[in-house]
Amino acid sequence: MSILLDNQFKELPPDRAVDTKLFLEAVSHLPPFFDCLGSSIFSVIKSDINGNITKIRAVYVKDPVKYVTLQDILVAEREDHGGQWPKVGATLALMWLKRGLRFIQILLQSLADGERDENNPNLIRVNITKAYEHALKKYHGWIVQKIFNAALLAAPYRSNFLKALSKGEEVKEEDCLANVRLFLVNYTATVDAIYEMYTNLNAELDYTV
Numbered sequence: 001m002s003i004l005l006d007n008q009f010k011e012l013p014p015d016r017a018v019d020t021k022l023f024l025e026a027v028s029h030l031p032p033f034f035d036c037l038g039s040s041i042f043s044v045i046k047s048d049i050n051g052n053i054t055k056i057r058a059v060y061v062k063d064p065v066k067y068v069t070l071q072d073i074l075v076a077e078r079e080d081h082g083g084q085w086p087k088v089g090a091t092l093a094l095m096w097l098k099r100g101l102r103f104i105q106i107l108l109q110s111l112a113d114g115e116r117d118e119n120n121p122n123l124i125r126v127n128i129t130k131a132y133e134h135a136l137k138k139y140h141g142w143i144v145q146k147i148f149n150a151a152l153l154a155a156p157y158r159s160n161f162l163k164a165l166s167k168g169e170e171v172k173e174e175d176c177l178a179n180v181r182l183f184l185v186n187y188t189a190t191v192d193a194i195y196e197m198y199t200n201l202n203a204e205l206d207y208t209v
Contacts (some may be wrong), residue, residue: 002167003033004033004108006029008186009186009187010186011186016193018069018193020064020067023070030049030101032046036156041147041148048096049101055089055092056097059077070197074090085205087205091203092205099136102191103136105184107124108180110127110130110131115130124155124157141208141209144209162176
């Protein structure tokens with residue numbers, strides 16, 4: 001079984017509100033995804049995602065009844081800071097977490113769509129580059145960008161990456177990609193809903209690290 005399908009994201013309700021408990025349960029299993037990319041450089045994103053999940057959970061467990069949805073947390077933190085969006089707490093953690101989740105989404109979608117370098121069809125560098133440029137690059141200063149440029153050069157072979165996603169099992173490429181597409185249905189809907197929430201609440205903070 002694919003590591004992605006072991007802990008799938010749940011289908012969103014009609015109002016597209018993201019249940020905090022279900023979200024934390026699903027997203028907590030995602031960091032090992034970066035182990036599939038091979039290079040230790042990707043451990044930077046893995047560590048960042050782990051840290052942000054921990055920060056969001058720390059807020060949630062204080063009052064699970066109050067923080068049923070992710071929006072409940074954001075609205076409460078804004079109220080606690082006099083109507084201003086704080087550069088601390090779960091609001092900031094989720095803002096960065098969603099960018100990491102978008103990176104995963106774009107990378108997997110690019111693979112599922114069959115995008116590849118015709119000159120190097122067994123490399124996933126083109127997929128990772130697309131994901132980085134769309135999800136993270138504009139939030140990174142030149143030093144961090146240089147780190148990720150090095151990571152792109154260390155990207156694994158496509159075949160090795162798909163095998164890692166299948167937990168080391170020999171699975172046909174099309175079967176593996178079918179699992180990726182299945183995973184992306186609810187995962188993409190969840191990530192999109194979080195982005196929409198930040199847009200609707202005007203909660204996005206635009207700065208580089």
